[in-house]
Amino acid sequence: MSASEPTDTLITNPATAPDTGPAAIAPETASPAEPSVVAATDALTAAKKEAADNYERYLRAVADLENFRRRTVRDKDELRQFGVSRVLDDLLPVMDNLALGVTAAKQPKADLKTLIGGVELVLNQFKSVLAGHGLKELSPAGQPFDANFHESLSAQPSADAPEGQVLTVVRTGYVLNGRLLRPAAVVVSSGPAKVAPKN
Numbered sequence: 001m002s003a004s005e006p007t008d009t010l011i012t013n014p015a016t017a018p019d020t021g022p023a024a025i026a027p028e029t030a031s032p033a034e035p036s037v038v039a040a041t042d043a044l045t046a047a048k049k050e051a052a053d054n055y056e057r058y059l060r061a062v063a064d065l066e067n068f069r070r071r072t073v074r075d076k077d078e079l080r081q082f083g084v085s086r087v088l089d090d091l092l093p094v095m096d097n098l099a100l101g102v103t104a105a106k107q108p109k110a111d112l113k114t115l116i117g118g119v120e121l122v123l124n125q126f127k128s129v130l131a132g133h134g135l136k137e138l139s140p141a142g143q144p145f146d147a148n149f150h151e152s153l154s155a156q157p158s159a160d161a162p163e164g165q166v167l168t169v170v171r172t173g174y175v176l177n178g179r180l181l182r183p184a185a186v187v188v189s190s191g192p193a194k195v196a197p198k199n
Contacts, residue, residue: 090129097122138173138184140166149173151183155190163191 101118104110127137138149145152145164153170161167166186173184 087129087133090132091126094122094126094129097125134177135181136175138175139169140173140184140186141169142166145186145188149175149180149183151185152188153185155188157191157193158189159192161189161191163189165189 097118101115101122104118105115140146140150142161143166145166150166150173156167158165158167165188167189168187169184170187171182171185174181
């Protein structure tokens with residue numbers, strides 16, 4: 001073999017040989033999670049927490065509503081049972097005075113004039129109590145007839161009262177805090193009596 005021809009080099013030392021086996025291949029590293037997956041996971045977690053908070057608020061609202069309903073029913077029952085207690089408390093002295101008047105009337109030598117005066121005092125006391133609770137009398141004698149507050153029982157001619165004016169109050173009417181309880185029953189003037197023409 002001539003000196004110019006290339007010769008095959010034999011590697012006799014395995015330690016110096018290049019590594020071409022499986023160990024020479026670099027291991028694959030795990031790729032980081034996609035950003036969209038992480039964002040979706042966070043959004044789902046936040047949505048679950050928000051849903052749980054909303055459900056808890058819903059349960060509290062339902063409980064509050066039920067408690068309010070029960071209180072309303074209880075208050076309504078108490079109002080129905082004891083709403084007139086203040087009125088009755090104010091009327092008790094009137095009853096006491098009426099009882100005293102009845103006792104006085106049963107005396108052998110009861111004076112009629114004194115009894116009448118006592119009954120009038122009790123009646124005024126009774127009216128005063130009712131007025132204190134918003135009750136107002138309707139006694140429209142001499143006033144124009146008002147169908148909103150008066151009930152006409154009849155019409156009567158009058159030379160003194162113009163037509164449509166209340167002549168007589170047959171039954172007193174009452175208004176409670178501006179709301180009509182009972183209209184006043186009245187007789188209304190039909191004006192001067194009409195003279196029949198002479199033949």
